[in-house]
Amino acid sequence: MTTLFQAEERTHLNTSGLRNLRKGGRLPGVVFGRNTKNEMIHISTIEFQKWLKRGAVGFIELQLEGKESLSVLLEELQHDPVTRNLLHVDFQQVQPNEIIRTKLALKITGTPIGTKQGGVVQIQSEFVEVEALPRYLPNAIEFDIGGMNIGESLLVSDLDLPAEVTVISGGNELLLSVVKP
Numbered sequence: 367m368t369t370l371f372q373a374e375e376r377t378h379l380n381t382s383g384l385r386n387l388r389k390g391g392r393l394p395g396v397v398f399g400r401n402t403k404n405e406m407i408h409i410s411t412i413e414f415q416k417w418l419k420r421g422a423v424g425f426i427e428l429q430l431e432g433k434e435s436l437s438v439l440l441e442e443l444q445h446d447p448v449t450r451n452l453l454h455v456d457f458q459q460v461q462p463n464e465i466i467r468t469k470l471a472l473k474i475t476g477t478p479i480g481t482k483q484g485g486v487v488q489i490q491s492e493f494v495e496v497e498a499l500p501r502y503l504p505n506a507i508e509f510d511i512g513g514m515n516i517g518e519s520l521l522v523s524d525l526d527l528p529a530e531v532t533v534i535s536g537g538n539e540l541l542l543s544v545v546k547p
Contacts, residue, residue: 368437369417373407373428393452397428397438399459405430411452423471423505425460437500439468460500467534469493470504472541476512480544485516489542494522495534502530511542519543 376394379387384394392408407428417426428436438457446453460466472492481487494507507525514520523537 368425368427370427370429370435371409371413371417373409373430375430376406376408378406388451388453393455395455395457397436397457397459398441399438399461400464401461402459405436409455414455415452421471421506425500426457428457437462439466441468462500465497465499466503467495467497468503469495471506473506473508474511474542475508476510478511478514478518478544480514480516480518483516484547485544486547487511487542488545490540491542494525494541496527496531497534498528498531502528504528504531511544514544516544516546 374392376387379394387394387408388411391411393411393414394406394408397405397407407430409428422440426438426440428438430436436457437460439460440455441458442456443452444454445451458466458468470493472494474489478485478487496503504527507527509520509525511520520541520543521537522533522535522539522541525533527533
């Protein structure tokens with residue numbers, strides 16, 4: 367699933383210029399990629415927040431005025447430490463024939479058996495770092511935790527990914543566990 371955002375180029379701004387941009391409902395960001403020049407942009411904060419609430423998965427098309435659209439992935443978000451308002455966004459430009467390294471979201475489904483016995487699900491990490499050609503990247507990694515009991519854990523090595531996707535995260539990295547409260 368691809369989402370389209372209208373983006374505008376921006377010049378280098380000082381702190382007050384960026385603050386004014388944010389007050390005007392725009393989110394400053396940068397697009398970077400291999401063999402491309404970094405581009406400073408800004409997009410609608412409201413539209414971006416709506417996309418985040420829908421799950422923030424998949425490729426994004428940034429339509430810059432007078433230019434060809436750019437296919438990107440969300441790389442990093444910066445929030446204000448106090449208000450949690452969005453401050454800045456980084457996008458990684460995607461080349462269709464180049465392997466990219468990115469973080470895929472872990473989508474958990476089901477209710478573990480262990481929670482019915484009084485256990486609690488502890489999530490350690492919601493992302494798995496992978497490498498693949500863009501056409502092979504899934505939007506997210508789904509895992510059903512319905513069969514997990516108290517004391518069981520989900521490791522990166524337990525995930526079932528397509529053969530074309532290379533996992534960069536360590537196989538023994540803990541993603542979640544069902545524990546006694």
